[in-house]
Amino acid sequence: MPEATLIMLLLVVAAALLFDYVNGFHDTANAIATCISTRALSLKAAIIMAAGLNFVGAMISTKVASTIGKGIVDPVNVTQMVVLAGIIGAIIWDLITWYYGLPSSSSHAIIGGISGAVIAHTGMATLHWKGLEKIVLALVISPIVGVTLGFFFMVVMMWCFRSTSPYLLNKNFRRMQILSAAVMAFAHGTADAQKSMGVITLSLVSYGYLSSFQVPTWVMVICATAMALGTAAGGWRIIKTVGSDFVKLQPVHGFCVETASAGVILGASAFGLPTSTTHVITSAILGVGLSKRISAVNWIIAYRILGAWVFTIPASALVSYVTYIVMSPFLGK
Numbered sequence: 001m002p003e004a005t006l007i008m009l010l011l012v013v014a015a016a017l018l019f020d021y022v023n024g025f026h027d028t029a030n031a032i033a034t035c036i037s038t039r040a041l042s043l044k045a046a047i048i049m050a051a052g053l054n055f056v057g058a059m060i061s062t063k064v065a066s067t068i069g070k071g072i073v074d075p076v077n078v079t080q081m082v083v084l085a086g087i088i089g090a091i092i093w094d095l096i097t098w099y100y101g102l103p104s105s106s107s108h109a110i111i112g113g114i115s116g117a118v119i120a121h122t123g124m125a126t127l128h129w130k131g132l133e134k135i136v137l138a139l140v141i142s143p144i145v146g147v148t149l150g151f152f153f154m155v156v157m158m159w160c161f162r163s164t165s166p167y168l169l170n171k172n173f174r175r176m177q178i179l180s181a182a183v184m185a186f187a188h189g190t191a192d193a194q195k196s197m198g199v200i201t202l203s204l205v206s207y208g209y210l211s212s213f214q215v216p217t218w219v220m221v222i223c224a225t226a227m228a229l230g231t232a233a234g235g236w237r238i239i240k241t242v243g244s245d246f247v248k249l250q251p252v253h254g255f256c257v258e259t260a261s262a263g264v265i266l267g268a269s270a271f272g273l274p275t276s277t278t279h280v281i282t283s284a285i286l287g288v289g290l291s292k293r294i295s296a297v298n299w300i301i302a303y304r305i306l307g308a309w310v311f312t313i314p315a316s317a318l319v320s321y322v323t324y325i326v327m328s329p330f331l332g333k
Helices: 002-026 028-037 043-058 063-071 080-099 106-122 129-160 166-207 217-233 236-245 251-270 277-292 299-331
Strands: none
Touching: 002 080, 002 106, 002 166, 002 217, 028 043, 028 166, 043 166, 043 217, 063 129, 063 166, 063 251, 080 106, 080 166, 080 299, 106 129, 106 166, 106 277, 106 299, 129 251, 129 277, 166 217, 166 251, 166 277, 251 277, 277 299
């Protein structure tokens, strides 16, 4: 029996790292789509930069990991099967939205996945509703802040450089955008790799390897590595949706988008609040597009993105619920 439990733990760790990898190539667009679409960086250079800074950002803090690991459910009410089913549900939803080029939220997917598996295991009573309320509130408010900051930054830039020719303005901001994209890639690492760290640590507490919720250094390293490798693989479909189909961007627009997004994500991560980098950057792009004119936004793409946002938590929860029901007779509860 102890051997079976250890095997389950190893399966959970492997699945969490796979989720981190998928998250990396699924959310590559968050950091680099705008600088690729504006030709500030080549695709290869942008991905290498994003992968490296994703790794560095992931090693900075574990506050978001603690929120994910303890905010949804108490570790004592969780089994390895619950965590495994939750991760599988999140991975499946991420792959579905990646296939269709929809920039959905991996943060929403893992939260929905764990919640659905917990409900299948013990019912809704063991969920931390206050913790979930805090998490969901942060995920809802951050895009609103992203739209506002994107719009504000763009208006300020246009006013400050109103006498500069568009050609000269974008030529100079093409260099500045490399810096803003680097900061965004770093911010992406501080936010998204934390989810898998939280899930793995939750599983280690459930197994008895840890007596309290404290993310080990080796967990930080393997999660940061998996995220960086996934980013290096690249998510071409979503890069196209975010970088060019949604709103046509010039370097000055990309700079405002990335600066606004990085500010929101880094601020939230400092307080341990999990944000969706996908939500934040697409909302910042929307804000920049609205500063130009309403027709600058491809509203068909916007509605598709909104639909993916709305359905991610319930869809991943449902997939995880079914996964738990199907797998638990074979692997135990």
